[in-house]
Amino acid sequence: MKNSDKKAAFRRTKTWKEWRHHIADIQNGKDAITGKRLSKMFHCHHLDMSAENYNKLIEENFICLNKQMHDTLHILFRYYKNDPAILEKFKKYLDRMSELNK
Numbered sequence: 001m002k003n004s005d006k007k008a009a010f011r012r013t014k015t016w017k018e019w020r021h022h023i024a025d026i027q028n029g030k031d032a033i034t035g036k037r038l039s040k041m042f043h044c045h046h047l048d049m050s051a052e053n054y055n056k057l058i059e060e061n062f063i064c065l066n067k068q069m070h071d072t073l074h075i076l077f078r079y080y081k082n083d084p085a086i087l088e089k090f091k092k093y094l095d096r097m098s099e100l101n102k
Contacts, residue, residue: 003051006051006054007051007054010054010055019044019062020044023062023063023064024038024042027063030064031064031065032063032064032065032069033063033065033069033073034066036066038064038066039067041067042065042066044062044063044064045062045064045065045070046061047062048061
């Protein structure tokens, strides 16, 4: 069985479903990044994405995010792994966009 299949199977378990809601409760039903209310289809994101640790339920290794923030986090992480300075570059252009769009 592929890792993706194992992960999908784990996410169908009662243990995972209860864990997902437990983490959301800890975050008071809010997206960890935006602070917005979690949607019904929120993601409980594993900060430790290694396949061998996927089913290790350690509170500090999880955050709940709405879909858009979850997708954004994964995209940024791909670049950040190779170049942590990417966050500074993003901030530079976000600040400029903010100035131009007041």
